[in-house]
Structures are given as C-alpha cells and as structure tokens.
Amino acid sequence: MELWYTEQQTEHVRFSIKIKQHLFSSHSGFQQVDVFDSVEFGKFLTLDGLMMVTEKDEFIYHDMIVHVPMATNPNIKKVLVIGAGDGGTVRELLRYPHLETIDMVEIDKMVVDVSVEFLPQTASQLYDEKVNLYFEDGLKFVRSKVNEYDLIIVDSTDPFGPGEGLFTKEFYSNCYRALKAEGILVNQHESPYYPAFERNMRRAHQRISEIFEVAQVYQAHIPTYPSGHWLFGYASKGIQPINEHVNTWKDYGLKTKYYNPALHIGCFALPTYVIESLKEEYHD
Amino acid sequence: MSKTPLLDGLKRYAKKRVVAFDVPGHKQGKGDKTLIDVFGAQSIQYDFNSSFHLDNLGNPSGIIHEAHQLAAKAFNAKHAFFMVNGTSMAVMVMILASLKEGESIIMPRNVHKSALNALILGGAHPIYVNPQMDKQLGISCAMDADDVINTIQENPHAKAVFINNPTYYGLVTDLQKIVDVAHHYGMKVLVDEAHGAHFSFHEDLPVSAMDANADMSSVSLHKTGGSLTQSSLLLCNESMDYHHVLQTINLLQTTSPSYLLMASLDVARAKLQDEGHEMFTKIMELSNYARHEINAMGGYIAFGPDRIGQLGIFGFDHTKLSIHTQGIGLSGKKVYDILRDEYGIQLEFGDVSNVLAIISVGDRSLEIERLLAALQDIKERYAQEGHSQSIQEFIQPQVQLSPKQAYSRESEMVDFSQSYGRISAEMIMAYPPGIPILSYGEVITQAILDYISFGLSNDQFLMGSHDPTFTTLKVVKED
Numbered sequence: 001m002e003l004w005y006t007e008q009q010t011e012h013v014r015f016s017i018k019i020k021q022h023l024f025s026s027h028s029g030f031q032q033v034d035v036f037d038s039v040e041f042g043k044f045l046t047l048d049g050l051m052m053v054t055e056k057d058e059f060i061y062h063d064m065i066v067h068v069p070m071a072t073n074p075n076i077k078k079v080l081v082i083g084a085g086d087g088g089t090v091r092e093l094l095r096y097p098h099l100e101t102i103d104m105v106e107i108d109k110m111v112v113d114v115s116v117e118f119l120p121q122t123a124s125q126l127y128d129e130k131v132n133l134y135f136e137d138g139l140k141f142v143r144s145k146v147n148e149y150d151l152i153i154v155d156s157t158d159p160f161g162p163g164e165g166l167f168t169k170e171f172y173s174n175c176y177r178a179l180k181a182e183g184i185l186v187n188q189h190e191s192p193y194y195p196a197f198e199r200n201m202r203r204a205h206q207r208i209s210e211i212f213e214v215a216q217v218y219q220a221h222i223p224t225y226p227s228g229h230w231l232f233g234y235a236s237k238g239i240q241p242i243n244e245h246v247n248t249w250k251d252y253g254l255k256t257k258y259y260n261p262a263l264h265i266g267c268f269a270l271p272t273y274v275i276e277s278l279k280e281e282y283h284d
Numbered sequence: 285m286s287k288t289p290l291l292d293g294l295k296r297y298a299k300k301r302v303v304a305f306d307v308p309g310h311k312q313g314k315g316d317k318t319l320i321d322v323f324g325a326q327s328i329q330y331d332f333n334s335s336f337h338l339d340n341l342g343n344p345s346g347i348i349h350e351a352h353q354l355a356a357k358a359f360n361a362k363h364a365f366f367m368v369n370g371t372s373m374a375v376m377v378m379i380l381a382s383l384k385e386g387e388s389i390i391m392p393r394n395v396h397k398s399a400l401n402a403l404i405l406g407g408a409h410p411i412y413v414n415p416q417m418d419k420q421l422g423i424s425c426a427m428d429a430d431d432v433i434n435t436i437q438e439n440p441h442a443k444a445v446f447i448n449n450p451t452y453y454g455l456v457t458d459l460q461k462i463v464d465v466a467h468h469y470g471m472k473v474l475v476d477e478a479h480g481a482h483f484s485f486h487e488d489l490p491v492s493a494m495d496a497n498a499d500m501s502s503v504s505l506h507k508t509g510g511s512l513t514q515s516s517l518l519l520c521n522e523s524m525d526y527h528h529v530l531q532t533i534n535l536l537q538t539t540s541p542s543y544l545l546m547a548s549l550d551v552a553r554a555k556l557q558d559e560g561h562e563m564f565t566k567i568m569e570l571s572n573y574a575r576h577e578i579n580a581m582g583g584y585i586a587f588g589p590d591r592i593g594q595l596g597i598f599g600f601d602h603t604k605l606s607i608h609t610q611g612i613g614l615s616g617k618k619v620y621d622i623l624r625d626e627y628g629i630q631l632e633f634g635d636v637s638n639v640l641a642i643i644s645v646g647d648r649s650l651e652i653e654r655l656l657a658a659l660q661d662i663k664e665r666y667a668q669e670g671h672s673q674s675i676q677e678f679i680q681p682q683v684q685l686s687p688k689q690a691y692s693r694e695s696e697m698v699d700f701s702q703s704y705g706r707i708s709a710e711m712i713m714a715y716p717p718g719i720p721i722l723s724y725g726e727v728i729t730q731a732i733l734d735y736i737s738f739g740l741s742n743d744q745f746l747m748g749s750h751d752p753t754f755t756t757l758k759v760v761k762e763d
Binding site: 137139140142143144162164165168169170171173174177 | 626627628649650653654656657658660661664665
C-alpha cells in the first residue's frame with residue numbers, strides 16, 4: 001500500500017509527497033487542519049489541503065520573513081506577527097535579544113495546538129515570556145492599534161480561506177496606522193509564476209504601494225510551495241530595504257542556513273518577468 | 285429534517301426520464317449545452333413546465349399544494365401561496381383581493397410603489413398616514429400605531445389598513461395594537477412584510493404579521509429567507525377566502541411559473557424550520573457585535589434598540605445593521621461608494637445620512653471584520669467637518685381622484701408655473717428619504733411646488749417625473 005499527499009497546485013498541476021503516517025486530521029471551524037509524516041520532508045502541516053510548513057524546508061521561509069526586516073533596522077523592539085501559527089517566525093524573532101515584545105495574532109488556535117504537539121522544531125518557543133498570543137482575527141486586532149509597532153510580519157495563508165482579509169486594503173491601511181514612524185511591514189506575498197498566484201501577488205503589491213512610502217518585493221526558493229518560487233513584500237514608511245545596517249547584521253553572530261547579507265541584497269533583484277508583472281496595473 | 289414535497293417531486297420526475305414533447309424548448313439542455321455550461325446541469329435538469337406529475341401553480345392540488353400547506357404551517361398562516369413574480373405582486377394581490385373599486389384603504393405615505401400600482405389597477409382610494417421622521421438620523425420611521433388608530437377612527441368607512449412592517453431599516457410599529465383596532469372596525473390588515481421573512485423563526489425578533497393575526501402578509505423569502513431572487517410568499521389568515529385570493533393571484537401571475545423559483549421556496553422554508561432559530565441567533569450576534577464595535581469607533585451611529593419607544597418605534601429587528609455616517613462628515617451615499625470602489629464591499633444602500641448592510645446566513649465573522657476594518661479606515665482617511673443634512677417633512681396630500689381615475693383620464697404636460705391647482709397624472713418621489721411628493725390624482729399645491737424647487741436646488745434626487753427637468757408636469761386634462 002502506498003499513501004500519498006497530493007496538493008492541487010493549479011487546475012492542471014499536482015504536487016505529491018509520499019506519506020509515512022497521517023498524524024492528525026480535524027476541522028477547526030475555520031479550516032481543515034492536517035499533519036503528516038514523510039521521508040523526504042519530515043513532518044508537515046497543511047491547511048485546507050494546502051502546504052504550510054515542512055520540517056525540511058521551513059528554514060528558508062522563516063529566515064527570509066524575519067531576518068530581512070530585522071537586518072534593516074537595529075532598533076526594532078516591538079513586533080506584531082499575524083498568522084504564523086506554526087511558530088517558526090516567532091522562533092527566529094526571539095534570536096534577537098534586543099527585541100522586547102512580540103504580539104502574535106493567530107485566528108485558529110488549533111493550528112498552534114497541533115504545531116506545539118507535532119512540530120516542536122518550529123513551535124517550541126510560542127510560549128516564551130516575550131510572546132503574547134492572541135487567538136483572533138488579525139484584521140480585528142490591528143484595527144484598534146495606533147503607532148505601536150516597529151515591525152508587522154504577516155505570515156498568512158493564501159487569500160482564499162480565513163486569510164483573505166489579510167490581503168485587503170483595509171488591512172494594509174490599518175497596519176500603516178499601527179506602525180511607528182520607522183515601521184516596517186513584511187508579508188507573505190504569493191508567487192509570480194502560476195496565474196492565480198500571480199494575480200494575488202499583483203493585487204497585494206498594488207494595494208501596499210498605494211499606502212506605504214516604500215513598497216518592494218523580494219524572493220526565495222521554497223521547494224514545497226507552488227512553482228517553488230516565492231515572494232515576500234517589504235513595505236515601510238521610509239526605511240529602505242537595502243541600507244548600511246545590512247552589512248553589520250553579521251555582528252549579531254546568528255547562524256542561519258539560508259539568509260546572509262549578500263543574499264539580502266540579491267533577493268531584491270527580481271527576474272524581468274516578475275518586475276514587469278509587478279508594474280502591470282491590477283484590475284479586479 | 286422537514287419535508288420538501290416540491291423538490292422531491294422534481295427529483296422523482298427527473299428520474300423518470302420522461303420524453304419531453306412539451307415546453308421548455310431547451311428540453312433540459314439536451315440540444316444546446318450553453319445553459320448547462322452557464323448554470324450547471326442540476327438546475328437546468330429541473331427547469332420543467334407544469335404537468336400532471338408536477339402540479340399547477342394556478343390551481344394547485346398536488347406537490348405545490350402540499351408545499352403551500354407546509355409553508356402555511358411554518359409561517360403560522362391558514363394559507364400560503366408561492367409567488368414567482370416577486371413580493372411586488374404579492375402586495376398587489378393583497379390590495380386587489382381586499383378592496384373593490386371606490387373603497388378606501390389606509391396606508392403610509394411612503395408605501396412601496398407596488399401598492400400604488402395596485403390602486404391604479406383596482407380603483408381603491410388611498411387615505412395616507414405620514415410616518416414619523418427621525419430628524420437626527422434623517423430617515424422615515426414606521427407609522428406610529430396611534431396615528432394609524434386615529435386615522436381608522438376618522439375614516440370608519442375604510443375597508444383595509446396597509447402597513448410596512450418592518451421598514452427597510454428594521455423599525456417596527458405596534459402591529460398587534462393596530463390589528464386589534466382595525467378588526468374592531470371591520471377593516472382588513474394587510475402587511476408588507478418584505479423585509480421580515482425571518483420574524484416567524486426567532487422569539488427575539490419582532491412579532492410576525494400572521495402571529496399578530498393580520499389578514500394577509502407578503503413575505504420576501506428571497507430577501508432574508510434564503511430562496512432565489514424573485515420568489516416570494518403570500519400568507520393569509522382564515523378571514524380570507526382561499527378561492528378569491530387564488531383567483532386574484534391568477535389575474536396577475538404567469539401561467540409558466542419557474543420550478544426553480546418554486547423549489548427554492550420549498551427548500552428555504554424547510555431550512556428555516558430546521559435551522560432558522562440557530563441561523564438567526566448567529567446573525568443577531570454578528571449584527572449586535574458589529575453595532576457595538578461601530579459605535580465604539582466614534583463618529584458613526586449604528587442605531588438599534590435604543591430608539592424603541594420614540595417616534596412610534598415599537599421594536600427593532602436586530603439582524604439589521606444601519607449606520608448613520610453624518611458624524612464623520614460624509615453622506616451615507618459617499619461611504620457606500622467608497623466601500624464599493626476602494627474596498628470591494630457592497631452594501632444594500634446608502635442615502636443622505638445612512639448606509640444599510642444586510643447580514644444574513646451567508647455571512648461569517650470574517651466578512652464582518654472586513655466591513656469594520658474598512659469603516660475604521662474610512663473614518664481615519666476621509667472624515668471631514670460637519671455635513672449638512674436637509675430632511676424634509678411629509679406634505680399632506682390632497683387626493684382629488686383615485687389613482688385609477690387619474691391614470692385612465694387624458695393627460696397633458698403643463699408648464700411648472702402653470703400647474704398650481706391642477707391634478708397630477710404622475711408620481712414624483714424624493715430620494716432620500718423615499719417620500720412621494722405627488723401621486724396620481726393629487727392636487728398640485730404651492731407647498732408641493734416649493735418642495736420640488738427646493739429639492740432641485742439641493743441636489744435631491746426627484747424621480748418618476750415624465751419630464752426629468754421639471755420644466756413641465758404631467759396633469760390630468762380638464763374637461
């Protein structure tokens with residue numbers, strides 16, 4: 001008998017991983033939550049059948065969503081993390097001792113609970129004393145915050161399920177108000193390759209560009225995400241993503257598997273088709 | 285699980301694989317697949333015409349009759365009739381079935397157009413009651429029950445009382461009190477319950493027309509009850525003669541009613557019976573939560589049960605979410621437009637001072653949070669200094685001819701300034717707040733001419749006139 005996990009990445013493309021064991025399966029009320037164990041990618045979490053995080057390649061995503069913004073401003077003290085129930089983003093943030101507070105807002109408690117149970121590699125520090133966990137809608141949480149955070153990280157699902165509100169103008173605009181004058185917003189920015197993801201990418205970029213003074217996009221290579229080519233958004237009220245602080249990042253003495261200062265500069269260099277696609281105006 | 289005889293009958297019929305040499309000509313999509321591609325095989329498969337097995341809406345005795353009986357029971361009525369021409373037709377049937385030509389009916393001045401159309405068809409005389417105006421919110425409220433009762437006592441010859449309950453904004457009058465007095469005077473009570481299809485299914489909602497023992501009620505099941513657009517219910521109590529009502533329906537309704545619309549009424553009724561209570565509990569929670577959060581933002585007023593007890597307001601439909609926007613210096617229309625254009629959020633409507641969101645079974649807290657985040661953002665980004673709101677009073681109409689008489693006489697266009705004292709042959713509405721300024725058969729007074737001039741110079745929408753520039757008005761030709 002063979003057991004395979006298959007993600008329908010597009011209508012005509014499927015991605016499969018051979019499964020050792022199906023460890024968890026339940027509907028949380030928000031979404032279908034599953035955890036599998038595999039030879040190739042170790043244990044991994046899916047939401048509504050879509051790949052979220054694997055033990056083998058999670059370092060790429062979490063390095064890039066955390067170290068890029070942290071390197072651009074050494075004065076980041078208070079961070080808001082939205083989504084990120086697997087805990088990997090918080091784990092990387094806690095490696096900066098100067099960071100004082102992390103508010104983490106995850107809509108679905110079940111994601112945190114199963115991560116703590118099955119994915120300690122990412123989730124082990126979710127209950128650190130610097131972390132305040134809130135189980136509510138990120139859109140609601142950010143609505144009442146003004147001039148409070150140095151950094152907001154939006155580590156969301158795709159904009160089809162419960163994550164839809166985190167790709168809207170009202171969300172980005174409320175994030176802008178929640179950020180201090182030197183504030184930075186980094187978000188999971190979908191992918192440039194398959195058309196459905198490309199539309200989400202353009203829409204997010206256009207909306208963020210309308211609100212933030214600086215709005216750029218950077219890339220990483222994530223084997224288990226559709227097309228493997230994934231993007232992040234970097235937006236701020238003024239701090240540029242490539243600045244003098246990037247080179248002194250190594251003084252933190254952090255050992256990383258993916259991120260390094262040269263890659264930081266390089267990841268903002270995008271393929272021509274992506275640059276052109278981002279320039280194209282989005283219409284609903 | 286409640287029964288759905290009409291849906292079950294359709295399923296059985298489809299399974300028989302009857303060779304169709306009857307209409308509809310698309311033959312369930314066999315020849316041309318376009319309809320199936322667009323609407324899906326299941327829906328096209330059920331698009332049949334009346335036949336032996338499928339009963340006949342014009343004279344129901346089979347599965348439609350069964351479905352009618354179940355609907356009547358669910359809504360605590362003696363009889364229920366499926367309507368496929370919308371609630372507008374149900375309203376017309378109520379009036380035509382209750383009044384003969386020349387008889388009088390008491391109705392609110394801001395009555396729905398369909399009621400006035402029924403007067404044109406049937407020849408009844410309107411006696412208008414002005415609803416109360418909430419000047420702070422800039423909206424017309426329900427009729428004050430005491431005003432209706434005074435009108436009943438002043439016009440004991442009237443045959444019926446027509447009531448809009450609830451209003452679009454979810455405000456209700458003291459229906460029970462009106463029914464008791466009207467019945468004492470031998471008058472029928474007809475309720476336009478278009479926005480109250482859900483009232484029968486939750487004890488925290490206002491009393492339904494049938495529960496208050498009104499004689500007839502028109503219920504837009506498609507608005508808040510979950511059936512397809514254009515499908516509706518007409519409900520009657522035992523005071524109405526079944527055959528007379530059916531005959532009146534058949535004057536107006538199509539002889540080729542859509543089984544998709546009818547089956548959707550059957551299914552929606554069963555769903556309301558089985559899960560309505562739970563659904564409306566959740567909807568009220570969502571709506572009350574949104575009201576609380578919006579009021580906490582400041583600037584906006586999401587009005588609710590706090591208004592009960594004033595201006596004739598007897599109760600409030602907690603599922604409704606109306607938001608007064610003048611406090612952030614923007615008209616409701618402006619907020620409505622910004623929500624649509626900037627945030628991709630479509631509300632039910634926006635008027636001078638308010639927007640209205642319909643919260644229904646289709647909504648989750650995720651969508652509510654989007655609306656709240658967008659309203660907060662609009663306040664931060666667009667709020668401006670005070671915005672004037674001009675809210676007009678109702679003008680007491682002088683009804684000279686019945687609408688039918690005015691409609692059927694010869695008419696002519698006369699100069700605006702020459703129209704004073706003539707009888708109107710058109711209906712002019714002012715939006716907002718949806719007040720008719722002039723209707724068929726009413727004398728054109730100086731107050732009306734002044735109102736139109738004021739409205740034109742204040743960018744108010746004046747609708748329904750034959751000449752949109754108001755250089756001329758359409759009046760009944762004098763002999």
